[in-house]
Structure formats: structure tokens, C-alpha cells
Amino acid sequence: MREMSIFFRRSPARRLTWHAPVLEALVVTALCAVLALLVNALRAEGLPLVQETEYQILVPCPETSGEVETLTGLNLTGAPTETLVLDARSRGAYESWHVPGARNVPYDYLEAVASATLRKLASSGAKRVVVYGDGENPDCGEHLAKELAGKGIRNVGFIVGGAPALTGDLPAGVRP
Amino acid sequence: MKRLYAWGGHPYLALPARIYLGLVFLLACYHKLLDPAAFALDIATYQLLPLGLINLLAIVLPWIELAAGLMLLLGLRTRVGALLVATMMAMFTVAVTLAVLRGLDMSCGCFASQGAASDPISWFTVLRDLGWLSLSMYVLVFDRDPLGLDRLFARRKPGEAVTHHREHRT
Numbered sequence: 001m002r003e004m005s006i007f008f009r010r011s012p013a014r015r016l017t018w019h020a021p022v023l024e025a026l027v028v029t030a031l032c033a034v035l036a037l038l039v040n041a042l043r044a045e046g047l048p049l050v051q052e053t054e055y056q057i058l059v060p061c062p063e064t065s066g067e068v069e070t071l072t073g074l075n076l077t078g079a080p081t082e083t084l085v086l087d088a089r090s091r092g093a094y095e096s097w098h099v100p101g102a103r104n105v106p107y108d109y110l111e112a113v114a115s116a117t118l119r120k121l122a123s124s125g126a127k128r129v130v131v132y133g134d135g136e137n138p139d140c141g142e143h144l145a146k147e148l149a150g151k152g153i154r155n156v157g158f159i160v161g162g163a164p165a166l167t168g169d170l171p172a173g174v175r176p
Numbered sequence: 177m178k179r180l181y182a183w184g185g186h187p188y189l190a191l192p193a194r195i196y197l198g199l200v201f202l203l204a205c206y207h208k209l210l211d212p213a214a215f216a217l218d219i220a221t222y223q224l225l226p227l228g229l230i231n232l233l234a235i236v237l238p239w240i241e242l243a244a245g246l247m248l249l250l251g252l253r254t255r256v257g258a259l260l261v262a263t264m265m266a267m268f269t270v271a272v273t274l275a276v277l278r279g280l281d282m283s284c285g286c287f288a289s290q291g292a293a294s295d296p297i298s299w300f301t302v303l304r305d306l307g308w309l310s311l312s313m314y315v316l317v318f319d320r321d322p323l324g325l326d327r328l329f330a331r332r333k334p335g336e337a338v339t340h341h342r343e344h345r346t
Contacts, residue, residue, distance in 0.1 A: 021255045021256050021259050021316075022259065024253060024256040025256050025259045025260050025263070028240070028243055028244075028247075028253075028256060028260065029240055029260070031243075032236060032239040032240045032242075032243050033236045033239075033240075035239055036235045036236045036238070036239040037235065037236070039239075040212070040235045045213065046212075047212050047213060047216060047231045047234060047235055048231060049231055049232055049235070050227075050228050050231060050232075051216070051227050051228070051230055051231045052227075054227065055216070055217055055220035055221075055227075055230070057217070057220055057221050057223070
């Protein structure tokens with residue numbers, strides 16, 4: 001035990017001086033810099049010392065996601081007020097055609113759904129929310145549905161295939 | 177203050193702190209050394225440094241982390257290693273704090289590249305960095321070099337050993 005304690009004994013001659021550690025730290029930094037530059041120069045995939053073109057910064061999109069129901073068609077059961085239909089496509093696409101009674105909530109892959117929109121949806125009184133999008137890959141409807149579910153909206157589903165898949169449910173002559 | 181500095185428990189606390197910080201820094205430098213290009217992108221994402229300095233920092237910083245980590249782990253020039261770690265932690269804390277304040281939705285890039293997005297920055301990251309900064313300051317001030325190469329080399333030098341012995345008697 002006495003042998004062990006010698007390792008933890010305080011070095012009595014030690015005083016807190018700063019200039020020597022700072023100087024040594026600068027020397028270590030300089031040595032590291034030389035070594036790093038040398039290794040970088042020898043590397044096949046070494047970086048240029050000065051970057052000339054701007055980096056393409058990729059800031060991840062918000063990934064709020066929740067469980068949603070997958071729907072194969074617009075099967076609106078119950079009273080019309082019980083189901084809220086959302087069109088996740090752009091304003092232009094919505095205006096050219098939309099499911100009667102559907103609200104337009106254009107989905108932006110880079111922006112989160114506005115909190116005002118969420119409040120409106122939450123206070124709509126609907127028991128179920130059905131979302132359809134453009135049906136492409138990725139489908140904006142699916143993304144919107146997942147984001148809504150992730151932010152606390154319950155009973156959210158999306159229509160697989162989006163607006164193009166709804167043609168069978170539409171009256172004759174009306175096409176998305 | 178003198179009593180605090182003279183407290184006998186410091187070596188017992190500073191030793192695990194020193195080894196822990198050494199391991200953290202060795203772990204942190206690993207992916208940066210393997211893929212400096214990804215680390216350069218990590219630095220660029222913070223949007224703090226001019227373009228001309230990003231690559232230079234991405235090339236040099238991991239090696240300083242490696243050196244500081246090894247110094248702390250091996251107990252070789254421990255105070256120098258702790259000073260390097262404290263300086264780097266101060267830089268990292270400022271960078272992460274500014275990123276959080278600016279609302280950047282990004283990964284820390286501390287232990288993995290941005291692509292992994294496994295370590296998103298938050299106030300917890302700032303708190304964690306402050307913890308490591310405090311730990312490195314503690315090692316810097318209170319470490320007594322137990323179980324390290326410094327102690328080993330010092331004991332092998334007859335002149336220094338005599339000096340320590342004499343001063344301890346007094």
C-alpha cells in the first residue's frame with residue numbers, strides 16, 4: 001500500500017508556472033502541423049491546403065416522423081366532417097384539381113409545417129386526417145402525413161400513389 | 177485557495193479524469209484522421225471560418241487531438257496535454273454554442289461525420305463540452321502525474337529524485 005501511495009504523492013517542488021507548458025504546447029502544435037501536412041501531402045486523397053470552391057453544406061432536413069396508416073384509396077366513411085382531406089401538392093396543382101372539400105397544405109421538403117397550420121388541423125375537430133400528394137418518389141403526401149403524425153396529429157393516413165391514384169374514386173370526367 | 181490546492185484527494189480524481197479525457201480525444205480524432213475531407217465539410221457546416229482556413233484546420237486539428245489524447249493517456253507532459261485539450265474544448269464550446277444559437281440543424285461532427293447525423297447539436301452538447309472543458313482545467317491545475325511516463329522519467333533521473341526527496345522531508 002505504501003508502494004502504491006508513492007504514485008499519488010504530490011510532487012512537492014511543483015509550482016504552477018504557465019510559460020513552460022504554453023511554450024511546450026506551441027511546440028507540440030507546430031510539430032503536429034508539420035506531421036499533418038506531411039501525411040496530407042503523401043496521401044493520395046489529400047486535401048488541398050486552401051479550398052477554392054465553396055463547400056456544399058448539407059444541413060439535414062427536419063426528420064420529425066410518426067406512424068401513419070397506408071391507404072390505397074379515398075374511402076371516406078362516416079360523416080364528411082369526421083375526415084379531413086389534405087392535399088400536399090403545390091398551390092397550382094391544387095387549383096387545377098383537388099378532391100372536393102380537400103384543404104391545401106403544400107409540403108416543403110426543407111421547411112417544417114407551420115405551427116399555425118398544425119393548430120388549425122388540431123382544432124378542426126376531425127377524427128381522421130387523410131393526406132394525398134403528387135404520388136411521385138418521394139411522395140410529398142407521405143412526407144406530410146408522417147410529419148403531422150410526428151407532431152402529434154392522430155389518426156393520419158396517406159394515399160399510396162397520391163392524386164394520380166385517385167382517378168378511380170373520382171366522378172367521370174374529372175381527372176387529377 | 178491554497179488549502180484547496182493542497183488537498184490530498186486531487187491525484188485520485190485527476191488520474192481517472194486524465195485517462196477519460198485522453199480516451200475521449202483519441203476516439204474523437206479517429207474518424208477525422210481517416211477522412212479529413214468529411215471533417216472539412218463538418219467544419220464548413222458551422223459557417224464560422226473563412227474558406228481558406230477550413231482545410232488547414234481539418235488537416236492539422238486531428239493530429240493535435242491525437243497528440244493531446246496520447247499525452248493525457250500516457251501521462252507524458254500531462255499539463256501540456258491538458259492545456260491543449262482545454263484550448264480545443266474552449267474553441268469547440270464556442271463553435272457549438274454559436275451554432276445552437278443560430279438554430280443550425282446539424283450534427284456535431286465530434287465523433288462521426290455529418291453524414292451520420294448521429295450526434296445532433298443541442299444545449300446538451302454545449303453542456304457536455306463545458307463538462308470536458310472543466311475536466312481538462314482540473315487536470316491542468318491539479319494533476320500530480322501519478323502513474324504516468326512523466327513520473328517514470330522523473331524517478332529515473334537521480335538528480336531530480338534527490339531533489340524531490342529532500343523537499344518532501346522539509
